[in-house]
Amino acid sequence: xxxxxxxxxxxxxxxxxxxxxxxxxxxxxxxxxxxxxxxxxxxxxxxxxxxxxxxxxxxxxxxxxxxxxxxxxxxxxxxxxxxxxxxxxxxxxxxxxxxxxxxxxxxxxxxxxxxxxxxxxxxxxxxxxxxxxxxxxxxxxxxxxxxxxxxxxxxxxxxxxxxxxxxxxxxxxxxxxxxxxxxxxxxxxxxxxxxxxxxxxxxxxxxxxxxxxxxxxxxxxxxxxxxxxxxxxxxxxxxxxxxxxxxxxxxxxxxxxxxxxxxxxxxxxxxxxxxxxxxxxxxxxxxxxxxxxxx
Amino acid sequence: xxxxxxxxxxxxxxxxxxxxxxxxxxxxxxxxxxxxxxxxxxxxxxxxxxxxxxxxxxxxxxxxxxxxxxxxxxxxxxxxxxxxxxxxxxxxxxxxxxxxxxxxxxxxxxxxxxxxxxxxxxxxxxxxxxxxxxxxxxxxxxxxxxxxxxxxxxxxxxxxxxxxxxxxxxxxxxxxxxxxxxxxxxxxxxxxxxxxxxxxxxxxxxxxxxxxxxxxxxxxxxxxxxxxxxxxxxxxxxxxxxxxxxxxxxxxxxxxxxxxxxxxxxxxxxxxxxxxxxxxxxxxxxxxxxxxxxxxxxxxxxxxxxxxxxxxxxxxxxxxxxxxxxxxxxxx
Numbered sequence: 001x002x003x004x005x006x007x008x009x010x011x012x013x014x015x016x017x018x019x020x021x022x023x024x025x026x027x028x029x030x031x032x033x034x035x036x037x038x039x040x041x042x043x044x045x046x047x048x049x050x051x052x053x054x055x056x057x058x059x060x061x062x063x064x065x066x067x068x069x070x071x072x073x074x075x076x077x078x079x080x081x082x083x084x085x086x087x088x089x090x091x092x093x094x095x096x097x098x099x100x101x102x103x104x105x106x107x108x109x110x111x112x113x114x115x116x117x118x119x120x121x122x123x124x125x126x127x128x129x130x131x132x133x134x135x136x137x138x139x140x141x142x143x144x145x146x147x148x149x150x151x152x153x154x155x156x157x158x159x160x161x162x163x164x165x166x167x168x169x170x171x172x173x174x175x176x177x178x179x180x181x182x183x184x185x186x187x188x189x190x191x192x193x194x195x196x197x198x199x200x201x202x203x204x205x206x207x208x209x210x211x212x213x214x215x216x217x218x219x220x221x222x223x224x225x226x227x228x229x230x231x232x233x234x235x236x237x238x239x240x241x242x243x244x245x246x247x248x249x250x251x252x253x254x255x256x257x258x259x260x261x262x263x264x265x266x267x268x269x270x271x272x273x274x275x276x277x278x279x280x281x282x283x284x285x286x287x288x289x290x291x292x293x294x295x
Numbered sequence: 296x297x298x299x300x301x302x303x304x305x306x307x308x309x310x311x312x313x314x315x316x317x318x319x320x321x322x323x324x325x326x327x328x329x330x331x332x333x334x335x336x337x338x339x340x341x342x343x344x345x346x347x348x349x350x351x352x353x354x355x356x357x358x359x360x361x362x363x364x365x366x367x368x369x370x371x372x373x374x375x376x377x378x379x380x381x382x383x384x385x386x387x388x389x390x391x392x393x394x395x396x397x398x399x400x401x402x403x404x405x406x407x408x409x410x411x412x413x414x415x416x417x418x419x420x421x422x423x424x425x426x427x428x429x430x431x432x433x434x435x436x437x438x439x440x441x442x443x444x445x446x447x448x449x450x451x452x453x454x455x456x457x458x459x460x461x462x463x464x465x466x467x468x469x470x471x472x473x474x475x476x477x478x479x480x481x482x483x484x485x486x487x488x489x490x491x492x493x494x495x496x497x498x499x500x501x502x503x504x505x506x507x508x509x510x511x512x513x514x515x516x517x518x519x520x521x522x523x524x525x526x527x528x529x530x531x532x533x534x535x536x537x538x539x540x541x542x543x544x545x546x547x548x549x550x551x552x553x554x555x556x557x558x559x560x561x562x563x564x565x566x567x568x569x570x571x572x573x574x575x576x577x578x579x580x581x582x583x584x585x586x587x588x589x590x591x592x593x594x595x596x597x598x599x600x601x602x603x604x605x606x607x608x609x610x611x612x613x614x615x616x617x618x619x620x621x622x623x624x625x626x627x
Contacts, residue, residue, distance in 0.1 A: 133324065133328075134328070136325055136328070137324075137325055137328030137329060137331075137332065138332075140325050140326075140328070140329045140603055140606060140607045140610075141329070141332075141565070141599075141603050141606065142561060142562045142564070142565025142566060142602075142606055143565075144562075144565050144566045144568060144569065145565035145566075145568065145599065145602055145603065145606075148568055148583065148587075149333075149336055149595070149599045150336070150339070152336075152583065152586070152587035152595055153336040153337070153339050153340040153592070153595065154339060154340065154341065155340070155341060225450075225451055229451075229453045232453060233453065233455060233569050236455055236569065236572075237568075237569065237572060237584055237587075238584075238587075238588065239587055252455070252456060252459070256459065259459065259462065259463055259467055260467055263463040263467050263468070264463070266459070266463075267456065267459060267460055267463060269456075270453060270455075270456025270457075270459060270460070271456070273453045273456060274451065274452050274453060274456060277451045277452075277453065278447070278448065278451040278452075280451075281447055281450065281451045282447065285447075
């Protein structure tokens with residue numbers, strides 16, 4: 001039988017035997033840049049989650065006599081901010097809100113936009129028209145503008161930022177989900193499933209989701225970096241997180257008044273945003289190439 | 296022969312024109328949707344829009360009278376119809392903070408934003424194309440990796456932070472360039488002299504960084520793909536010089552590169568909001584953040600509407616220009 005002829009095909013067969021996801025995993029582990037970025041992101045998340053147990057100074061109480069201490073000051077390795085609060089503590093605690101508002105909207109938009117796109121792509125017809133034409137309207141706004149418009153109208157606050165950023169990221173994810181789903185929908189096995197009498201919900205659950213989820217997921221991960229920058233940007237503008245909460249964008253804003261006194265200290269929160277968004281971008285590129293998803 | 300060529304050109308212009316008309320018709324529902332979203336912005340804002348203009352001790356009767364004057368007692372669709380009707384007459388309402396017509400405020404500011412966005416584009420596009428082409432031509436070399444690193448850094452950097460870093464370097468430490476405003480002593484009248492233009496340098500460079508990354512990435516992928524195609528090999532085999540071959544490649548890449556750049560120009564206009572805040576540049580973003588902090592909702596609404604319509608128009612221009620360059624697009 002032809003099945004026995006495996007000369008020169010050992011590798012694909014062994015990879016296939018391990019399954020798709022372990023193949024992706026082993027490719028990821030062999031990619032140093034992606035692994036370093038994953039490490040940095042995990043470190044940021046863990047330090048944010050376990051911030052209270054790290055023996056840091058209180059990020060909320062400052063001292064008026066120790067304002068804007070430079071980097072390297074005794075007891076304040078990264079100096080102090082404009083109210084004399086320890087910068088290291090505020091940067092680490094700041095990761096909590098920054099990462100939460102930076103990542104959560106994409107997660108929410110992944111579920112909402114993914115569901116909308118799959119329904120639109122699978123059902124087609126007027127359902128598709130209604131959903132996709134509504135999505136088109138949101139594409140008429142550059143993402144920064146839309147986020148600022150909604151946040152500006154709703155006012156500052158963590159919940160309002162979450163709402164506005166989720167609205168910003170639903171349309172692009174819906175569009176991708178719709179495109180992938182309508183591609184899958186015309187395949188024979190879907191016809192076969194429908195012919196066997198399965199209803200739409202069952203076909204979507206059993207046959208469609210498994211085949212469209214990974215491209216939608218990869219696309220969503222590529223949005224996390226933009227979302228981080230936007231979320232911190234809203235706080236930077238003063239329409240995101242409210243003081244005195246530590247948040248990188250907000251810290252960058254309040255420290256702007258100090259750029260003539262202690263310039264590099266005031267740039268630190270932005271550096272954190274940059275490092276995080278850079279790692280998110282590289283991580284998403286790495287995952288994409290490991291999963292062999294073409295642009 | 297001569298007549299035939301002219302007929303072909305005529306045919307081509309005619310199809311581009313019908314394509315343009317079709318795009319305009321397709322754009323109308325989008326423009327309608329944009330206006331609905333802008334109208335809804337005021338509705339989702341918490342609090343009564345009257346509180347900003349009414350004295351605190353106003354009676355219920357006075358409030359009802361005011362509500363009637365502003366049309367706030369009517370159902371939402373009617374309010375929308377009135378709003379859009381006024382809009383077509385160029386009336387976007389009055390700013391609550393200054394009392395001036397919103398249209399005047401917005402158009403003054405948008406001019407400054409356009410100046411900034413175009414300057415950033417002039418910096419970004421040639422650099423992005425150059426870097427992207429180098430990377431695509433010398434694929435998998437050290438140069439390619441360097442350009443890829445630059446473009447990833449470019450798309451990852453929060454540009455409002457980059458602006459602050461540039462201010463720290465060039466204004467605070469070196470003292471070479473100003474960090475604020477659009478000209479010496481206030482920022483009312485723009486002029487094309489060094490006294491004004493030095494105010495443009497830092498914000499324009501800051502704003503250019505993200506599009507440099509995106510354009511470089513696009514052009515790299517395009518050049519890399521096109522250079523491995525059969526027609527390139529065929530042209531070389533024919534004995535064509537490298538320069539002429541590259542001209543063929545450039546023509547093939549033009550339509551896609553153009554559409555990416557057009558979109559980026561639109562994003563620059565919307566994305567300049569944060570940069571304008573960093574540099575106190577008197578553009579639409581600066582106006583917008585003032586509107587937000589003074590809860591000046593008509594001004595917020597008007598600015599967003601104008602910027603979004605600009606973006607829609609930009610997309611239309613890009614589509615049509617792309618179709619004019621690349622005949623394959625009209626057929627699809």
